[in-house]
Amino acid sequence: MKKLxxxxxxxxxxxxxxxTGCSSKNSNNEGxxxxxxxxxxxxxxxxxxxxxxxxxxxxxxxxxxxxxFVQSQGSNKALEFLKSNSVDFGxxxxxxxxxxxxxxxxxxxxxxxxKPEWAALVTTKDSPIQSVEDLKGKKVAATVGTDPYxxxxxxxxxxxxxxxxxxxxxxxHSDGANALVTNQIDAWAGLDPHTARIELENEARLFYRNIxxxxxxxxxxxxxxxxxxxxxxxxxxxxxxRAKQWxxxxxxxxxTLLEKEVxxxxxxxxxxxxxxxxxxxxxxDSLEQALLKAAEVLxxxxxxxxxxxxxxxxDEFINSSYAAKVLGQS
Numbered sequence: 624m625k626k627l628x629x630x631x632x633x634x635x636x637x638x639x640x641x642x643t644g645c646s647s648k649n650s651n652n653e654g655x656x657x658x659x660x661x662x663x664x665x666x667x668x669x670x671x672x673x674x675x676x677x678x679x680x681x682x683x684x685x686x687x688x689x690x691x692f693v694q695s696q697g698s699n700k701a702l703e704f705l706k707s708n709s710v711d712f713g714x715x716x717x718x719x720x721x722x723x724x725x726x727x728x729x730x731x732x733x734x735x736x737x738k739p740e741w742a743a744l745v746t747t748k749d750s751p752i753q754s755v756e757d758l759k760g761k762k763v764a765a766t767v768g769t770d771p772y773x774x775x776x777x778x779x780x781x782x783x784x785x786x787x788x789x790x791x792x793x794x795x796h797s798d799g800a801n802a803l804v805t806n807q808i809d810a811w812a813g814l815d816p817h818t819a820r821i822e823l824e825n826e827a828r829l830f831y832r833n834i835x836x837x838x839x840x841x842x843x844x845x846x847x848x849x850x851x852x853x854x855x856x857x858x859x860x861x862x863x864x865r866a867k868q869w870x871x872x873x874x875x876x877x878x879t880l881l882e883k884e885v886x887x888x889x890x891x892x893x894x895x896x897x898x899x900x901x902x903x904x905x906x907x908d909s910l911e912q913a914l915l916k917a918a919e920v921l922x923x924x925x926x927x928x929x930x931x932x933x934x935x936x937x938d939e940f941i942n943s944s945y946a947a948k949v950l951g952q953s
Contacts, residue, residue, distance in 0.1 A: 654852065654854075655683060655686045655688055655852065655854065655855050656688065656711075656848075656851075656852055656855060657688060657689060658688065658689040658690075658691060659679070659683065659688055659689070659690055659691070659711055659712075659855060659859070660691045660692075660693060660709065660710045660711050660712070661673070661679065661690070661691070661692055661693070661710060661711065661712045661713075661859070662692070662693050662694065662695040662701050662704060662710045662712065662713045662714055663692050663693070663694055663695070663714075664694065664695040664696070664697075664701065664714055665816055665817075665885050666697075666714075666739070666741055666796075666814055666815065666816075666840070667714040667736050667737065667840060667842075668737065668870060668877065668881070668895075668896070668899065668901075669736045669737070669863055669866040669867050669870060669901070670692075670714055670736070670866075671880060671881070671884050671885070672866040672869060672870060672877070672880065673862060673863070673866050674692045674884075675880055675883075675884060676866070676869075678862045678865055678866065679859070679862050682858050682859075682861070682862050683855075683858070693709060693710050695710075695713065695714065695715075696795050696796065696797070697766045697768075697769045697795060697796055697814075698714075698715035698716045698719035698720070698766075698768060698769040698770060699719065699766060699767065699768035699769055701713035701714055701715045701843075702715060702719065702720065702723045702728065702730075702768070705723075705728070705730050705843060705845055706723070706728055706730075708845065711844060711845055711848045712842055712843070712844050712859060713730075713842075713843050714736055714840060714841070714842050714843070715769075715840070715841060715843060716741075716769060716770030716773070716837075716838050716839070716840060716841070717732060717770075717838035717839045717840070717841045717910055717913060717914055717917075718770055718773045718838040718913075718914060718917040718918075718921070719768055719769050719770055719773070719838075720732055720841055720843050720940065721838075721914050721917065721918065721921070721927075721933075721936065721937065721940060722768060722921060722926050722927060724936055724939065724940040725921075725927045725928070725931050725933070725936045729845060729846040729847060730843045730844065730845060730846060730940070731843060731844055731846055731849060731939075731940060731941075731942040732841040732842070732843050732906050732910070732940050732941050732942065733841075733842060733843065733844050733849070733856060733860065733906065733942050733943075733945045733946060734841065734842040734860050734863060734904060734905075734906065734945070734946050735839050735840065735841060735842075735903050735904050735905065735906050735910065735946075736840045736841070736842050736863060736867070736901075737839070737840040737867075737899050737900065737901055738837075738839050738840070738899075738900040738901075738902075738903050739815065739837055739839075739840055739898060739899045739900070740832070740834045740837050740898040740899075741770065741771075741814050741815045741818075741837060741840075741898065741899070742770050742771040742774040742812065742813065742814055742836065742837050743774075743812075743813055743818060743829040743831060743832045744758075744774075744775065744778060744810055744811075744812055744813070744829070744830055744831040744832075745803060745810065745811045745812075745813040745818055745821070745822070745827050745828065745829055745830070746803070746809065746810045746811070746827070746828055746830055747803060747804070747806065747825075747826075747827060747828065748825075748826040748827065748828050750809065750810070750828070750830075752809060752810055752830055753830060754782075754830065754831070755778045755779060755781065755782045755784070755831050756782050756784070758779070758784070758788075758789050758809075758810055759784060759788050759789065760788070760789070760790070761789055761790065761809035761810060762789075762790045762792055762807075762808040762809045762810075763775065763789045763790065763791060763792065763808065763809065763810045763811065763812065764791075764792040764793070764794045764798075764799035764802050764803065764808045764810075764811045764812070765791065765792075765793065765794070765799065765811070765812035766793070766794065766795050766796050766799065766812075766814070767791075767793045769796070769814070770814070770837060770838055771796070771812035771813060771814045772812055773836075773838070773917055773920070773921065774812055774833075774836045774837065775812040776920050776921075776924050776926075777833075777836045777917065777920045778831055778833065778836065780920045780923060785923070785924065786924060792808055796813070796814045796817050797817055799811045799812070799813065799817070800813065800817040800818070800820065800821050803821065803827065804821050804825045804827065810830075813827075813829075815894075815895040815898060815899075816881070816885065816887055816891055816892065816894075816895040819891045819892075819894035819895045819898075820887065820888075820891045822894065823888070823890055823891055823894060824888075824891070835913075835916075836917075838910075838913045838914060838917055839903075839906070839909075839910050839913060841906060841910070842859075842860075842863065844856055844859075849942075849945075853945070856945050857945050857948060857949050860904075860945055860946050860949045861949050863904075864904060864949065864950070867901045867904070870896075870901050871901055871902075874893075874896060877892070877896060878892040878893055878896065881895070904946055904950060905943050905946040905947055905950060905952060906941045906942070906943050906946065907941070907943050910941060911937055911938075911941060914933075914937045914940075914941075915933060915934065915937060918931075918933040918936075918937070
């Protein structure tokens with residue numbers, strides 16, 4: 624009898640331990656972290672709305688989760704923040720995130736925050752530059768590792784040139800805009816809202832536009848965070864959807880917000896909005912095709928190793944499951 628009781632106690636202990644283990648695992652997977660860190664950026668208008676409206680804080684108020692916003696000056700900075708765990712969610716251009724993923728950065732593209740025409744090649748109103756071919760031997764500024772830089776590379780490749788045919792001046796987006804209007808460079812691979820600002824205020828000229836060379840704006844999450852807190856990922860997407868719908872419904876208020884938060888003149892903010900589409904949210908086939916096309920020139924320029932299986936990298940990067948579930952399309 625004593626042996627039976629002892630065996631029963633051991634079995635009870637094992638079962639309790641197993642249940643505790645399962646409970647702990649579920650808590651890790653389904654729980655909410657004590658802090659969620661998101662970036663915000665002038666090129667991601669939805670992020671500015673969320674920061675201003677406090678909707679992320681509202682979403683997680685019951686759990687008492689601390690919400691921290693960190694400013695990204697460009698895709699390159701957002702990716703640095705993701706890799707250093709400074710943010711859990713970072714907004715970039717899709718192609719910029721692809722480069723990072725090809726270099727084994729543990730990130731996933733979970734949401735499309737916009738489909739923009741945010742990149743173009745820009746020069747001054749009196750410049751003799753009329754075409755991409757005219758850039759040969761010229762000083763051209765770009766933020767390395769961002770969509771405008773990739774846009775520049777694709778534009779050069781299209782006419783049989785590459786980055787060695789120009790004098791590349793690496794500058795952050797705002798510095799590139801300022802360098803152009805002060806005649807320190809000949810051309811700039813621009814990004815809105817900076818492009819819109821100097822286009823309207825300084826009569827800068829967009830001499831090459833190609834919306835197909837703009838990759839989507841993707842909200843990326845650290846894979847470790849997504850694996851541990853899938854519910855939090857879905858709830859972040861939910862508030863992003865709320866922000867995007869607000870943008871669509873309230874364009875005049877968005878212009879006022881951009882005027883306040885980014886010090887944009889109303890006409891500059893309106894120009895940026897005019898070039899941005901907020902209707903697509905789920906990363907899917909269209910994003911995949913855009914990234915695969917961008918990958919061709921990225922390999923040529925050795926930004927992605929030549930032996931990389933880009934289809935595999937793209938498939939590993941794009942994770943549509945969270946957005947599809949939130950939007951009822953899973």
